[in-house]
Amino acid sequence: MSERLRVAAAIAAALCLGGCANLIPHYERPAAPVAANYPQETTPASVAGVPVAADIEWQRFFADPRLRRLIEVALQNNRDLRIAVLNIEQARAAYQVRRADELPSVGAGAAVQRQPGSTGKLVNTYSVGLALASYELDLFGRVRSLSQAALAQYLATDEARKTVQISLISTLANTYLSQLADDELLRVTRQTLATREDSLKLTKLKFDYGAASELDYRQAESLLESARASLAQALRQRALDEDALVLLAGQPLPADLPAPLALNAQQLSTDLPAGLPSDLLERRPDIRAAEQQLISANANIGAARAAFFPRISLTGNFGTASTELSGLFRSGSFAFTGTGQLLQPLFDAGRNQANLEVAKANREIAVAQYERAIQSAFREVSDALAGRATFGEQLRAQLAQAHAEDIRFRLSDLRYRNGAASYLEVLDAQRSLFAAQQAVVQVQAAQVQNLVTLYRVLGGGWKEPAPQ
Numbered sequence: 001m002s003e004r005l006r007v008a009a010a011i012a013a014a015l016c017l018g019g020c021a022n023l024i025p026h027y028e029r030p031a032a033p034v035a036a037n038y039p040q041e042t043t044p045a046s047v048a049g050v051p052v053a054a055d056i057e058w059q060r061f062f063a064d065p066r067l068r069r070l071i072e073v074a075l076q077n078n079r080d081l082r083i084a085v086l087n088i089e090q091a092r093a094a095y096q097v098r099r100a101d102e103l104p105s106v107g108a109g110a111a112v113q114r115q116p117g118s119t120g121k122l123v124n125t126y127s128v129g130l131a132l133a134s135y136e137l138d139l140f141g142r143v144r145s146l147s148q149a150a151l152a153q154y155l156a157t158d159e160a161r162k163t164v165q166i167s168l169i170s171t172l173a174n175t176y177l178s179q180l181a182d183d184e185l186l187r188v189t190r191q192t193l194a195t196r197e198d199s200l201k202l203t204k205l206k207f208d209y210g211a212a213s214e215l216d217y218r219q220a221e222s223l224l225e226s227a228r229a230s231l232a233q234a235l236r237q238r239a240l241d242e243d244a245l246v247l248l249a250g251q252p253l254p255a256d257l258p259a260p261l262a263l264n265a266q267q268l269s270t271d272l273p274a275g276l277p278s279d280l281l282e283r284r285p286d287i288r289a290a291e292q293q294l295i296s297a298n299a300n301i302g303a304a305r306a307a308f309f310p311r312i313s314l315t316g317n318f319g320t321a322s323t324e325l326s327g328l329f330r331s332g333s334f335a336f337t338g339t340g341q342l343l344q345p346l347f348d349a350g351r352n353q354a355n356l357e358v359a360k361a362n363r364e365i366a367v368a369q370y371e372r373a374i375q376s377a378f379r380e381v382s383d384a385l386a387g388r389a390t391f392g393e394q395l396r397a398q399l400a401q402a403h404a405e406d407i408r409f410r411l412s413d414l415r416y417r418n419g420a421a422s423y424l425e426v427l428d429a430q431r432s433l434f435a436a437q438q439a440v441v442q443v444q445a446a447q448v449q450n451l452v453t454l455y456r457v458l459g460g461g462w463k464e465p466a467p468q
C-alpha cells in the first residue's frame with residue numbers, strides 16, 4: 001500500500017508541475033503605423049451628446065422602414081453570415097479539443113486474455129478497471145501554447161463574424177440606395193424621352209411643311225433613340241441591383257415590404273464623430289481579428305520552442321484481474337500500475353528548428369497583416385471623411401447647374417418654336433439638361449452611400465450586447 005501511495009504522490013506532483021514553464025514570447029501590441037489624426041477631419045474628435053458610430057444600432061441609423069426590413073431578412077438568411085457563424089462553432093470546437101489535451105483522459109475498460117498457464121492448459125484472465133491514456137506532462141508549456149493559439153483563433157473567428165455582419169449591412173444599404181437611384185434615373189429618363197418624342201413630332205411636322213430641314217429631323221430622331229437607349233440601360237441596371245439585393249437578402253424579396261423613402265429623404269446622420277485613428281483599434285472588429293491572429297502566431301512560437309525539450313507522458317491502470325469472473329471484485333484483488341516515458345529529441349534532421357523558424361515567420365506575417373489592417377482602416381475613414389466634407393457643396397452646385405440647364409432648354413425651345421433659333425441650339429440644351437439631371441441623381445446617391453460607408457468604417461453595424 002505504501003508503494004502505491006508513493007507512485008500516486010509522484011504522479012500528482014508531476015501533474016502540479018505540468019505547464020509551469022512558459023516559452024511563449026512576451027506579447028506587445030505593435031505601434032499603429034498611421035498618423036495621429038485624419039487629414040480630412042475638421043470636426044472635433046468627439047461631439048457632446050453625439051454617440052460614436054460603434055454605439056449606434058443600425059435600427060437607429062437607418063430611418064427607411066423598407067431598408068430596415070431588408071436588413072432583418074438578410075441577417076437571418078444571408079449565406080455569408082451563416083458561414084461566418086458556423087466558422088465560429090468550428091473554431092470553438094477546435095479550441096475545446098486543444099483545451100482537453102491539458103487534462104488527462106480516463107476511461108473504463110474490460111478485457112479477457114486467453115493464454116497457456118503453468119500446466120500448459122489455456123487459462124482465461126479477466127480484467128476490469130480504469131485506464132489513464134497517454135497523458136503528456138506539459139512541463140514546458142507546449143500543450144498550453146497550442147491551447148492559447150486555438151483560443152486566439154476562436155476569438156479571431158468571432159471578430160470576423162462581426163466584420164461580416166457590418167459589411168453585409170453596409171453593402172445591402174448601398175445596394176438598396178443604388179436601386180432608389182435607378183428608380184429616380186428611370187423617372188428622369190422617361191420624362192426626357194417624352195419631351196424628345198414631342199420635339200420629334202414638332203420637327204417632323206415642320207419638315208413635312210418645309211419649315212425645317214431633314215438635318216433637323218434626323219438630329220431630333222437621333223436624340224430620341226439616344227434617350228431610348230438610356231432607358232434600356234437604366235432598366236437593366238435596376239434589374240441587376242434587384243438581383244444583388246436578392247442575393248444579399250438570401251431569399252426572394254418579401255411581397256409585404258413597407259413603402260420606401262425617396263433618395264433625397266434618407267435621414268442619415270451627418271455628424272458622426274470620427275474620433276482618433278487609435279480608436280479604430282477597439283471599434284473595428286477586423287482589426288481586432290487581425291490582432292488575435294497575431295496573438296495566435298505568437299503562441300505557436302512557444303509550442304515550437306517546447307519541442308526542443310523532453311516530452312514526458314504517463315499511462316496508468318487501476319482495476320482488478322482474476323482468472324475467474326466471480327473473483328474480479330474480491331477484496332485484495334485491486335491493483336494500480338503506472339508507467340512513464342521520457343523522449344528527448346537528439347537528432348531530427350533540423351525539423352524542430354525549421355518548425356521554430358516557420359512559427360517566427362508566421363508571426364512576422366501576422367504583424368504585417370495587422371499593420372495593413374490598421375492602414376486600410378485609416379484610409380477608409382479618411383476617404384469617407386473627404387466625401388462628407390465635399391459632397392454637400394458638389395450637390396448644391398449640381399442642383400444649380402440642373403436648374404440653369406432647365407431654364408436654358410425652355411428658352412431655346414421657345415425660340416425654336418418661334419423661328420428665332422436653330423434646332424441645333426435646342427438639341428444641345430436637351431443633351432445638357434439630361435446630363436445635368438442624371439448627375440444630380442448620381443451625386444445624391446453617392447452622398448448618401450458615403451454616409452453609410454462612413455458608418456461602416458467607423459465600426460457601425462455591430463453593437464456589443466450589454467453585460468448580464
